[in-house]
Amino acid sequence: MFYLLILLALLGCMALLDARFRLFFWARPFAALLVTAIGLGYFLGWDLWAISAGIFLHRDSPLMTGIMLAPELPLEEPVFLLFLVYQTMVIFTGFLTWRRRASTHQTRWRSTPVSTTSEDSR
Secondary structure, three states: OHHHHHHHHHHHHHHHHHHHHOOOOOOOHHHHHHHHHHHHHHHHHHHHHHHHOOOOOOOOOOOOOOOEEEOOEEOHHHHHHHHHHHHHHHHHHHHHHHHHHHHHHHHHHHHOOOOOOOOOOO
16 A cells, blocks of 8 residues: 555656646646556556566565456556656656756847947957
């Protein structure tokens, strides 16, 4: 149960960052929902393939709920994958926002006219 609570707390932190800086869901909700659904579906498909191939195996842990959605697929796995997709998109859109703001600031700095005073003309 502890692992699930940590994942939910981390999702909440990502949502707060997203809301504060309007990065992903707060910038374009429909596109964000679509990207999140596609990413989550892709990674869940990957997990299900790996489970069927015997690559991923679940081991019981006292930190987990013990609720299984399918053989070898605990409840926490889709929540972790949701966090992974959301975190990736918040970092990606955050980087793009930072780069755009840095570029705008640098352009403004370069285009600021140099003032000439009487001391400068000597």
